[in-house]
Amino acid sequence: MPTSTNTAFTKQNRQSAAHVAVDYLQSVLGDRLLCKQQTVDSIPTLWFSRESIIQALTILRNESFAGARFEMLLDLTAIDERARINRQEQPESDFTVVYHLMSFSGNADLRLKVPLHDSDLRTPTTCDLWPNANWYEREVWDMFGIRFDGHPNLYRLVLPPTWKGHALRKEHPARATEMEPFALNDEQTDVEQEALKFKPEEWGMKRASDDSEFMFLNLGPNHPSVHGAFRIAVQLDGEILVDAVPDIGYHHRGAEKMGERQSWHTFIPYTDRIDYLGGVMNNLPYVMAVEKMAGIEVPERVKVIRVMLSEMFRICSHLLFYGTFAQDVGQLSPIFYMFVERERIFNIIESICGARMHPGWFRIGGVAQDLPKGWDTRIRELLEFMPPRLDEYDSMVMNNGILKRRTQGVGAYTTQEAFDWGVTGAGLRATGLEWDMRKQRPYSGYENFEFDVPIAANGDCYDRCAVRVEEMRQSLRIIKQCVDNMPSGDYKSSHPLTTPPRKENTMQDIETLINHFLNVSWGPVIPPNEVSMSIEATKGINSYYLISDGSTTSYRTRIRTPSFAHLQMIPAISRGFMVSDLIAIIASIDFVMADVDR
């Protein structure tokens, strides 16, 4: 496995590509640039009218800025601005469409916004520029009711096709108790079932070719290999896959809507359940985003504890992937062996956090508790125990001839295709691009750790697995460095917005007492701002885009998850393969449905 340790881009580099791009856009489209917004995450944010947004996006995608391109549409979402108070200096807008572009060559981000008015909620589609805009735009239509002109199939994506209203609009109820009690009589059941029926014509599919009739197979929502509730309608010619339409939303729980109801603090456990295999790693981008808005600097010890637990969850998640990957190509046993390590890691996590899969243990400004006494004993045991077993799994799974024949050359894509579809994480590194957020944009002190970024060359199912296997070894390296160099100090920042706040001085002075009382009863009030924070999660780039309107809850919580983008790519990489290959491809993607539907 080729690995290398090249130095991280400096912050100057990052900003330069973005600034060159902003300057260029200003010179070309200067008169049409509505506003340059300042945000605390220092990602340049430009406002364009919908008439010129496509032009701006086309320039950003196709031109080179200081040798860098904006290759990926990392996220596309919207904001319902109608109830927002603190948006001075921003153009008037009822709904705002937000494009988050990412440059890998220049390691830079750019945010573009389009203001829309209630009376005319439409904007042109960007599907022609980035194929992955398709699902994002469908989601925005589904959640906000914004139409994208020229979109090939602007149907609801996450909510059921029969849903009334658009869930992320401020007037849409957020709780079941605000709605009519739910009932499903026979008649309605028929309507709902009919609505879910797959109609090939809607997706531009033919029912027969010149010489054969196609079979349409409904794979899911419940199927042994879709890892949750996920449906793919496949068009088959014999066993050959002609086309496929993934259908998501069966695991949708409205996490983003909940973010607008829960206080900044009480939303943390919800994040655990987004990528439910990632555990506390899900807390990380969220609490870091809030900390950035609040201006909290966390102590070194907190950073290292966070890194250590996140890496343990990365191993857990990869182990489960590894086992199910082998199982999906028919190898029954590895998963049982891998659960032994998984169990050990969960025991460690339990002894530190008190819970296993969803500890919800990170806090704004710190972690929930200090490490218990003797916390490192079991971790050191794990560090001894695991590496030889990983080697054994290599000979069992990765070196198995049948598995190689089933997965090599299957579902391959290039780095460029990965950019087009918004693929991040191991799926991107398997194509040969050495890009890891932990290296390129170190957060939570990752710059202090020594580790390699494993890559592969072919971008096929086998390589995606190989990259993750190697990542587990690197995670062990990081954990070892955490154990050996755990700094002493506080497990919580002394910043007043730290939640729950420190209690030591509450009986000494009234300011601290008031602050403690308010933060515990209401929760912290975060100053109005916008921030986006990305991390290298277990499955790719997980990013939280938070907007605070200066209250105890978030005004908008946007969760950009890696699995969402990866699932969208399935038809593109599985056409022409057989049903068995489709299963291998699905297994190699490593997704969890909660991470897709949120």
Place this chain on the structure above:
Amino acid sequence: MNWEVGSGLNIASVLIVVIVIAAMLIWVERRLLGFWQDRLGPNRVGPFGLLQVVADMIKIFTKEDWVPPFSDRFSFVLAPGIIMIVILMSFSVIPFAPGVGVINSNIAVLFVLAMASLGAYSVMLGGLSSNNKYALLGSLRAAAQMVSYEVFMGISLLGVVALAGSFNLREIVVAQENGWFIVPQFVGFVIFLIAGVAESHRLPFDIPEAEQEICAGYHTEYSGMKFGMFFVGEYLGLVLISSLITVLFFGGWHGPLLPPIVWFVIKAAIFIAFFILLRAAIPRPRYDQLMTYGWLFLLPLSLLNLLITGALILL
């Protein structure tokens, strides 16, 4: 009542013992898989979980016997019966020990192969009559796989037949008194083993019922006792293939000290355990890979084996 090949008592004992063993194999397989996979397997019902089989049987017998309204009722009901009947019929020609067996047939080898061919109908009919897309895919795969692997199975046996000079399984065993056929017919043995796994469609060749791909394949729509018959049929097939390997390549009942029947059981049990281990160890090839492997590798190899065996006998 007398005890000789073909006597009533003999037939009844063989039938009962074979079915009981097949049912017990459900427990054996689960315990062995558990052992190999670092877990326990069923250990709650009775001593060592031995009564798990009884519990399973009670469950399967009392389950609603549902025939899907969209299926073709007649063939849907017929299919699971076929597999039970043809495999039990095959057991009639197996020489378990001197004096133990149902028929002493001169065309035993051909009879077994014929029954195996009929067994394919069960899987095909089951899948087609279910009127379910997964079942259809399963039975398509089954048809291709079983029909192909029958060919290699047959050819791989011919070496043994040529060496023994007989199609009679009893005579084949007798011919191995001074040396098992595994030695001269090693290639034949390997091909027969692979074809045997494919014929009994167990992992790694469980392509017609690949759970991760097509749910349960041809028996997706089956439940209750009809599913039970497919299930036990699979284990009967496993016992049959192991018995055949014992008879054809490992000298059947021959062995020192212990009584012949014990030797037979030991040898067959080793192969059964081997097949279970195979299931625990190996992933599943793709259906077209299995076909290519069969026709482009196993077929020439088995023909070559037959050719060389023939040439050596003539010399």
